[in-house]
Amino acid sequence: MARRPAPPIDGVCVVDKPAGWTSHDVVAKSRGLLGTRKVGHSGTLDPDATGVLVLGVGRATRLLRFLTDLGKAYVGELVLGTTTSTLDAAGEVTGTFAMDGVTLDDVRAVLPAFIGEIDQVPPMVSAIKVDGRRLHELAREGIEIERKARRVVIRRIDVESADEAGVFRLAVECGSGTYIRSLAADLGTALGGGAHLRNLRRTAVGGFGLTEARGLDELELLPMREVLRDYPGLDTDAAGVAALVQGRLLGPGSVAMRSVAPLASGDPSVSAVYGPDGDLVAVVEAVGDAFRPVVVVARTGPTAEPV
Numbered sequence: 001m002a003r004r005p006a007p008p009i010d011g012v013c014v015v016d017k018p019a020g021w022t023s024h025d026v027v028a029k030s031r032g033l034l035g036t037r038k039v040g041h042s043g044t045l046d047p048d049a050t051g052v053l054v055l056g057v058g059r060a061t062r063l064l065r066f067l068t069d070l071g072k073a074y075v076g077e078l079v080l081g082t083t084t085s086t087l088d089a090a091g092e093v094t095g096t097f098a099m100d101g102v103t104l105d106d107v108r109a110v111l112p113a114f115i116g117e118i119d120q121v122p123p124m125v126s127a128i129k130v131d132g133r134r135l136h137e138l139a140r141e142g143i144e145i146e147r148k149a150r151r152v153v154i155r156r157i158d159v160e161s162a163d164e165a166g167v168f169r170l171a172v173e174c175g176s177g178t179y180i181r182s183l184a185a186d187l188g189t190a191l192g193g194g195a196h197l198r199n200l201r202r203t204a205v206g207g208f209g210l211t212e213a214r215g216l217d218e219l220e221l222l223p224m225r226e227v228l229r230d231y232p233g234l235d236t237d238a239a240g241v242a243a244l245v246q247g248r249l250l251g252p253g254s255v256a257m258r259s260v261a262p263l264a265s266g267d268p269s270v271s272a273v274y275g276p277d278g279d280l281v282a283v284v285e286a287v288g289d290a291f292r293p294v295v296v297v298a299r300t301g302p303t304a305e306p307v
Helices: 023-034 058-068 104-114 135-140 180-190 238-245
Strands: 011-017 039-041 050-057 072-080 082-084 093-096 116-120 150-161 167-174 195-205 233-236 255-257 270-274 280-287 290-296
Touching: 011 023, 011 058, 023 039, 023 050, 039 058, 050 058, 072 180, 104 150, 104 180, 116 180, 167 180, 180 195, 233 238, 238 280, 238 290, 270 290
Parallel strands: 050 195, 082 195, 233 270
Antiparallel strands: 011 050, 039 050, 072 167, 072 195, 082 093, 116 150, 150 167, 233 255, 270 280, 280 290
C-alpha cells in the first residue's frame, strides 16, 4: 500500500535568532527542521543581532507582507566616541572622538529630535536594493553610493547608563524600516562626536515577543489563526467562508467584528476573517459596506481541512 503523504504544515514560528546567523541562514535551517521548503521571514535582522525573527510556514508565507509592516522593538547599546564602517561593532573603526564628558542627561536631551516621523539615511551595509543590487553587496566591494533619506517612525526611545563609561543602554519602539544602527550614529553626531551600536536585540515584532520566541533547536509552530493576531478580526459563518473561497464579496450581514485593539502598525486597510471554528480564512479589505478578499488561505475542495 502506498504511503499517504504527510499533511502540509502551516503557521508561524517565532525564532530567537542567534548572533552570527543571517535571516536567510535561519530560514534555510528551519526548512530542514520543519520538513518543508515553504518557509520565509517577515523582515531581515542583522547577522550580529539577536532576537525575534518571525517565520511564515506553508500557507502563512502568503501573509508575510502583512507582518513586514508591523512595528518593532529593540534594545541595544550606544557606544560613544567611536564610529565604524558598518555603524555597529562588526565594522572597522573610522573615527574616534573625545566624549568622556557626555552624561545621561545630555543623551536624553537630544532624544526629542528623534521621536516621531524623521528622515533617516540607511546604512551602506543593508539589504536595500539600488539599481538591482543590494547595498551590502556594493559595500563589500568597497563601493559607497549616496543614499536617499527615508521617512521612518520612532515611537519611543528610553536610555539609561550602562556599567561601562561612555556606553548607554537604548530601548527603542519604531516602525518598519527603521535602522537602529543609523539611529545610534545620528545620536553620536547630535552629541557632538560619533557613536556606533553594540549588542542589538529585537524584542518584538508587532505582538510577537521574546516570551514565545524559541531557539532553532526547539522550534514551535503556532497555528495559522495566530499569524494576523495584530490585525482587526472579523468572524463569519460557513456561507461566508464559501463566498471568500469563491472570490466573492462578503456582505455586511455576513460578518461580526471582533473586539480588538486598534492597529498600531501594519496595513490599516485590511482585516483578518475567521470561520465558525476560529480558523483563519482570508484577509479582506472594505469596499463600501462589504468586504473583498485580498488573500484567501482556506483550503478548498471536498477534502478541505481547517487552517
